[in-house]
Amino acid sequence: AQKITQTQPGMFVQEKEAVTLDCTYDTSDPSYGLFWYKQPSSGEMIFLIYQGSYDQQNATEGRYSLNFQKARKSANLVISASQLGDSAMYFCAMRSFRGSARQLTFGSGTQLTVLP
Amino acid sequence: DTAVSQTPKYLVTQMGNDKSIKCEQNLGHDTMYWYKQDSKKFLKIMFSYNNKELIINETVPNRFSPKSPDKAHLNLHINSLELGDSAVYFCASRLAGGQNEQFFGPGTRLTVL
Numbered sequence: 001a002q003k004i005t006q007t008q009p010g011m012f013v014q015e016k017e018a019v020t021l022d023c024t025y026d027t028s029d030p031s032y033g034l035f036w037y038k039q040p041s042s043g044e045m046i047f048l049i050y051q052g053s054y055d056q057q058n059a060t061e062g063r064y065s066l067n068f069q070k071a072r073k074s075a076n077l078v079i080s081a082s083q084l085g086d087s088a089m090y091f092c093a094m095r096s097f098r099g100s101a102r103q104l105t106f107g108s109g110t111q112l113t114v115l116p
Numbered sequence: 117d118t119a120v121s122q123t124p125k126y127l128v129t130q131m132g133n134d135k136s137i138k139c140e141q142n143l144g145h146d147t148m149y150w151y152k153q154d155s156k157k158f159l160k161i162m163f164s165y166n167n168k169e170l171i172i173n174e175t176v177p178n179r180f181s182p183k184s185p186d187k188a189h190l191n192l193h194i195n196s197l198e199l200g201d202s203a204v205y206f207c208a209s210r211l212a213g214g215q216n217e218q219f220f221g222p223g224t225r226l227t228v229l
Contacts, residue, residue, distance in 0.1 A: 035217060035218075037220075039157075043204065043222065043223050043225075044220065044222050044223065045206060045208075045220035045223075047217040047218070047219070050217055089157060091159065102147070102210075103149055103161040103164050103172055104151075104159075104161070104218060105161075106158070106159040106160070108156075108157070108158055109157050109158075
């Protein structure tokens with residue numbers, strides 16, 4: 001069974017500063033992917049960044065980067081130069097590459113508030 | 117040019133009624149999903165279809181019945197609605213391949229009175 005843990009229900013960050021959102025996971029599968037999604041107050045789910053378990057380098061996408069530490073089973077999201085529009089719920093998720101369904105297992109989310 | 121669409125966006129209904137939520141994707145994806153997001157924002161898989169075939173049916177009451185008429189559509193029918201069914205239901209789709217992300221629909225907020 002897979003499990004995703006996000007231990008920060010809420011986080012605050014000052015505009016233009018960087019923030020790290022924590023995510024740890026548990027799986028017995030050797031091959032898997034880790035995803036981060038953003039859910040603003042409008043409700044849609046927006047894909048941010050992906051990290052494969054065999055990727056040698058940490059993923060980056062614009063202001064988003066993933067601090068992937070495989071031995072510690074952590075995949076923290078780093079948002080640099082926070083903007084007011086970054087205020088949202090952030091979900092960490094993982095997917096095993098075993099089987100055909102490959103559904104996402106989500107963490108409980110972190111509500112990020114960017115302060116002006 | 118919406119990628120994954122759901123209708124309706126809001127659904128308010130009485131207990132005991134039967135309702136359907138429709139989902140369509142125009143991305144050519146072969147796998148579609150239904151997720152439920154509860155009042156605490158927790159997202160959980162309900163069903164997964166691959167090429168119109170049911171792959172996953174999590175511990176969902178059999179009042180919930182997904183139907184996939186073709187690869188581009190995955191509809192969700194709910195019989196005898198209960199108060200606890202109130203939630204946001206998300207449809208999602210993806211293309212086969214480990215790193216391919218899931219694209220989510222805008223969600224359907226179901227309120228059972």
